Amino acid sequence: MTVTTKPATLAAATALAAAFKDAPVRAPAVSFEFFPPRTEDMERVLWESVTRLAPLAPSFVSVTYGAGGSTRERTHATIARILTETALTPAAHLTCVDATRAEVDEVIARYHEAGVRHIVALRGDPAAGLGAAYAPHPQGYRNAADLVAGIRRQYPDIEITVSAYPEKHPESATVEADIDMLKAKVDAGASRAITQFCFDNDLYFRYLDRVRARGITIPVVPGLLPVQNFKQASTFAERAGASVPGWFARKFDGLDDDPTTRKLIAATVVAEQALDLRARGVDTFHFYTMNRADLVFAICHLLGVRPAHPHEAA
Numbered sequence: 001m002t003v004t005t006k007p008a009t010l011a012a013a014t015a016l017a018a019a020f021k022d023a024p025v026r027a028p029a030v031s032f033e034f035f036p037p038r039t040e041d042m043e044r045v046l047w048e049s050v051t052r053l054a055p056l057a058p059s060f061v062s063v064t065y066g067a068g069g070s071t072r073e074r075t076h077a078t079i080a081r082i083l084t085e086t087a088l089t090p091a092a093h094l095t096c097v098d099a100t101r102a103e104v105d106e107v108i109a110r111y112h113e114a115g116v117r118h119i120v121a122l123r124g125d126p127a128a129g130l131g132a133a134y135a136p137h138p139q140g141y142r143n144a145a146d147l148v149a150g151i152r153r154q155y156p157d158i159e160i161t162v163s164a165y166p167e168k169h170p171e172s173a174t175v176e177a178d179i180d181m182l183k184a185k186v187d188a189g190a191s192r193a194i195t196q197f198c199f200d201n202d203l204y205f206r207y208l209d210r211v212r213a214r215g216i217t218i219p220v221v222p223g224l225l226p227v228q229n230f231k232q233a234s235t236f237a238e239r240a241g242a243s244v245p246g247w248f249a250r251k252f253d254g255l256d257d258d259p260t261t262r263k264l265i266a267a268t269v270v271a272e273q274a275l276d277l278r279a280r281g282v283d284t285f286h287f288y289t290m291n292r293a294d295l296v297f298a299i300c301h302l303l304g305v306r307p308a309h310p311h312e313a314a
């Protein structure tokens with residue numbers, strides 16, 4: 001876990017926030033990410049969350065794909081239920097890990113047949129676990145760019161979203177090498193990127209400047225992780241190669257035995273992050289919901305995202 005200090009950009013952020021205060025208020029676009037449930041209880045929690053968030057009219061809701069295709073059937077079942085039981089637009093995550101091209105193509109064909117027109121195309125983590133070297137399947141797609149090209153070749157009508165890493169992917173030697181991969185994915189047909197979560201907005205904006213300088217013009221949507229507690233956030237960050245700023249860690253100092261205060265602080269932290277992004281001009285947000293609606297719903301409310309028909313809100 002890397003601990004950094006917050007750069008002094010408060011004055012700039014405050015000036016922008018003041019400018020934004022008088023601008024016409026337009027709610028940002030949002031999307032929500034869920035993971036496929038493993039048990040009946042988790043299934044119930046997921047659908048309560050989907051039902052609670054649906055009236056916010058997200059641009060799409062995405063469903064993750066477990067390591068090595070371990071959730072292939074559950075991801076498909078969740079996507080199918082979203083298609084048949086809601087008016088939401090689903091996006092199916094898909095990885096290349098441990099699968100031949102033919103196997104991956106079959107998954108894409110099933111999605112297309114079911115009516116899915118949006119895929120979040122990823123390479124995935126090494127089958128041997130994080131830290132191990134990634135080895136593509138000998139007959140498989142080599143990486144996310146190769147997968148994007150494969151989808152685009154077969155289905156011109158499928159929208160393709162890819163990953164982006166403001167603090168670089170742990171396997172990338174440099175941020176520039178990382179942006180090379182993003183460029184390859186865009187050249188292959190991706191039309192949107194969602195970032196790995198990142199707790200320091202300045203890192204996101206610095207990364208965005210470098211991405212734009214490379215001539216990449218697609219939306220690079222910040223992915224927000226509404227963490228419920230600091231320990232969980234630190235674990236996720238360590239796995240994802242994201243840093244935990246010193247000021248972020250300090251907000252949770254001394255709260256190890258006080259879960260109620262910890263939860264309130266966590267809510268404040270992510271609300272501050274979202275409002276700062278908005279004040280600095282971000283108009284599209286992706287939420288890693290962890291299948292929980294309450295905090296995401298509250299932050300959307302703060303951002304001005306309200307139910308399309310208030311009476312539908314649970």
Ligand SMILES: Cc1cc2nc3c(=O)[nH]c(=O)nc-3n(C[C@H](O)[C@H](O)[C@H](O)COP(=O)(O)OP(=O)(O)OC[C@H]3O[C@@H](n4cnc5c(N)ncnc54)[C@H](O)[C@@H]3O)c2cc1C
Nearest residue numbers: 064065093122123124143144163169171172178181194196
């Ligand atoms: C928005 C989002 C959604 C995700 N959803 C899922 C999911 O549903 N299921 C899941 O299992 N994982 C998911 N992940 C995690 C993702 O699978 C891992 O981060 C994985 O390690 C990389 O996949 P990728 O598509 O980002 O890879 P790529 O875009 O192919 O590569 C990522 C980076 O790694 C570097 N790289 C790749 N190959 C090499 C190499 N051979 N040598 C040096 N550098 C290399 C590149 O510089 C590149 O920038 C998600 C991540 C994000 C940000």
